[in-house]
Amino acid sequence: MEVAIKSIPVLMQGAGITLFITIVSICFGLILGLSAGLARLSKNRILSFFATCYIDFFRGTPLLVQLVLIYFGIPDILRDIQEGLVAAFGIDPFFNNIPTLAAVLIALSLNSGAYIGEIFRAGVQSIEKGQIEAARSLGMTYRQAMRHVILPQAFKRMIPPLGNEFITLLKDTALVSVIGFGELFHRGDLIVSRTFEAFAVYMEVALIYLIMTLTFSRFVDYLERRLKYGD
Amino acid sequence: MIEIKNLYKCFNELEVLRDINCRIASREVVVVIGPSGSGKSTFLRCINMLEKPSSGDVSINGVSLTDPKTNINEMRQEVGMVFQQFNLFPHKTVMENITLAPVRVRSLGNKQAEEVGMELLEKVGLSDKAYAYPQKLSGGQQQRAAIARALAMRPEIMLFDECTSALDPEMVGDVLTVMKDLAREGMTMVVVTHEMGFAREVGDRVIFMDEGMIVGEGTPEQIFNNPSHERTQAFLSKIL
């Protein structure tokens, strides 16, 4: 019990980091997801093909594997390339490792971007065909119809699944402890290995995650209710 | 003027329109009737290129719509369409529904667009609903709002696809009244409908479609009083 109380400040800091990497990754994920979703919906076959590859890869492989691939795998290749460059042009080596934070954010952003891409596509496709037809029949271009008619409605429908994605990602950040990043779970892990108070500390960690996810899901519920008004 | 020449439309293997030829004069009101699945909607949707013809041509005022050089978005501004399911934009008020395209496509100022909108809402009897959301309106009111929305682009031609079929019977009259007013003002109209009263009253010409072809054509009197074609007779005896 004492250990649990003493570790509160350290774990809270960890929770702050967890929240930070979740929010930053979701923001990048939104940009990636919007682009990937639009690309998948596009009539351009090549664009749509690449978007599908991206989405399938990051949804179809474990986040843990993506993480180690980016943290250990990519630098490995880059170092090989660098060796070649150094040998060929006699330049100084300039690259050693990807910073842990960068690897974490890249992996989580790419992963959430893939899921958000699908959420986005599903949201757009859930809008009745008559909406785009009405917009186009008024002389609007595809872009205008998307921007003023389809997307505003799709966004509203995307809020619940986006909220879920945020919560899933927040929980999945625990995985980054494998590359030794000091977020909530990793800090709890370190405390346990020092104090052997596995139950108390892991339970505490779990409760902190729970508080964050519950708070956030309440907020999403509220948002959803607010947006119901006016249509 | 609309001119349709040797129009074919296939969906994969299914041939939905077969060799449609038809000219519709300016200010003419053409009523299209025919059994369900005969291709009436597809025919109408080829006139504003919501469906791309498989072969043949549709031209409006001499401009071919199947010509890749034609700007379809510009042509569509001249062709309003009213759908069976209204298709109002649910996230916008009635007024915003009406002003969206004039502001974005015709680059009309907001204030000017609202003035036009108000004028049109008065015309369709909905001036008190300008700032309501579509869900708050009855079906008949929604359809009249949709007509106002199409008219706000000041089109030369209006297409109506069974626009009273989804309405409760007591709402049909209000919508038909608006359409009759439009016809009397000289709007060029192509109207797919089962409302034979409307066809008789304001139709200049009735086209009977069956299995993707135009199989009967004439004035409402000719079609309704002495239909020459047996399928037309059979169809009319069922619905009249």
Ligand SMILES: Nc1ncnc2c1ncn2[C@@H]1O[C@H](COP(=O)(O)OP(=O)(O)O)[C@@H](O)[C@H]1O
């Ligand atoms: N987008 C489409 N894809 C495939 N078949 C279609 C499509 N639209 C219409 N059809 C088919 O074309 C035929 C004619 O449809 P339609 O023009 O809607 O007839 P109507 O309006 O006279 O009832 C029907 O058999 C219908 O199933």
Ligand SMILES: [Mg+2]
């Ligand atoms: Mg139809």
